[in-house]
Amino acid sequence: MATPSKMKKYACKFQSEWKQEFQFIQDSSKGKGYVACKFCRTDFSIEHGGRNDIIIHERRAKHKAAAAQHRSQSSIMGHLAKWRPDGVIYAETKMTMLIAASNIPFSFADVYNKSVKNMYPDSEIACQYSNGRTKATQIVKGAIAPELDKEVMELCQNQPFGLMCDESTSRKMDKEFVILARVCDPKTEEVVTKFLHMPVCNIGAAENLFESLNTVLR
Ligand SMILES: [Zn+2]
Secondary structure, X not given: XXXXXXXXXXXXOOOOOHHHHXXXXXXXXXXXXXXXXXXXXXXXXXXXXXXXXXXXXXXXXXXXXXXXXXXXXXHHHHHXXXXXXXXXXXHHHHHHHHHHHOOOOOHHHHHHHHHXXXXXXXXXXXXXXXXXXXXXXXXXXXXXXXXXXXXXXXHHHOOOOEEEEEEEEOOOOOEXXXXXXXXEEOOOOEEEEEEEEOOEOOOOOHHXXXXXXHHHHO
């Protein structure tokens, strides 16, 4: 019979060659017993199962959702990059961000699209600029929003945060459960309020609200 010392299990350590096999992983700042997932932006332990822990992580619903979001984001940006030079993509993305940040209706993208070539006739970028309402909406939904969502989640994962919640009724008469986070932004060292999520929760009983909140924070 094996003695207790012989039965001792050694913790698995991260092997660099796994990065070839699983392109979503990278070294973790927590040490060799952990792996960082680029899609989920989390670190998970591989001390018990090693490579098998990575396979288990890859099968999780949360990872699959993060991977799908990553694919759609890269395909939108890849699609833009394929057809347009960097300066044009920058101008289109920047204009879209200004529209969203200033709360201007997306129909303005159509108006601006028609005028920009007349306004800057000597600009190569303005001549190739093509960013109407449909494309601007897709840039916000598919590329900018997921990136900002990840930023807020990361902020909240790394430090204490407070939550502010309230329900509001949409034009479709759905009850939207607005969830905001109060958190310190390390870049500016100021406490800021960030939008976290707005799931639909039509029956606003405590149990349903808790379940919505739990799903968002999970
Ligand atoms: Zn993952």
